[in-house]
Amino acid sequence: MAKTRYTLDDWNAVRERLRLGDTVRGAAEACGVNRGAVLRWSHMGEPPDWMVAPMGYEVDPEGPAPAGRSAGQRLSFEDRAYIAAMSSQGCGPAEIALKVGVHRTTVARELARCAEGAYDPREAHLDARRRAR
Incomplete structure (x- = not known):
């Protein structure tokens, strides 16, 4: 079975x-x-x-940003996928942060955590969940 x-x-x-x-x-x-x-x-x-981290998640960086969150709330997987999509198109942390609705240092830290290679939202989200525990 x-x-x-x-x-x-x-x-x-x-x-x-x-x-x-x-x-x-x-x-x-x-x-x-x-x-x-x-x-x-x-x-x-x-x-x-x-x-938690679906493999085939696609984001249109030109489309609407993920739904807003209250202050102090953690990034969702959708937020991280949006950050990855915009980053791959060459957008900087300030521009991404404006679209996602977080501070630019949040985006900069998120991108800096993935030092080797391209930013992977699945790995970043699972890593954030492990750190939160």
Whole structure:
């Protein structure tokens, strides 16, 4: 039997059903997720790393920036993907920061963390999650 790869949407749907009082079995049936996965997720505080950073995420740097955040809130994966897309087009930290809605030093630090090679939003996001723990 092949292993099913669940998405972050599945995780969020299951967590919401559990938060509303559903049983593990009820959440599994309602969301179409294996009961074993729901049971494991019910004991986890956050989704597994492989679920957080999707591989095929594409960003149009000319398009709208990610949704705004309140002051002090961490960068999301979408923010990091947007930073990567704009950086690859030659935009500087000040210009990127203006579009994303953060201070320019936040963007400069984010880009500096990836000293070797191009900035990878997946690696940066997983690294930030590890540091936050």
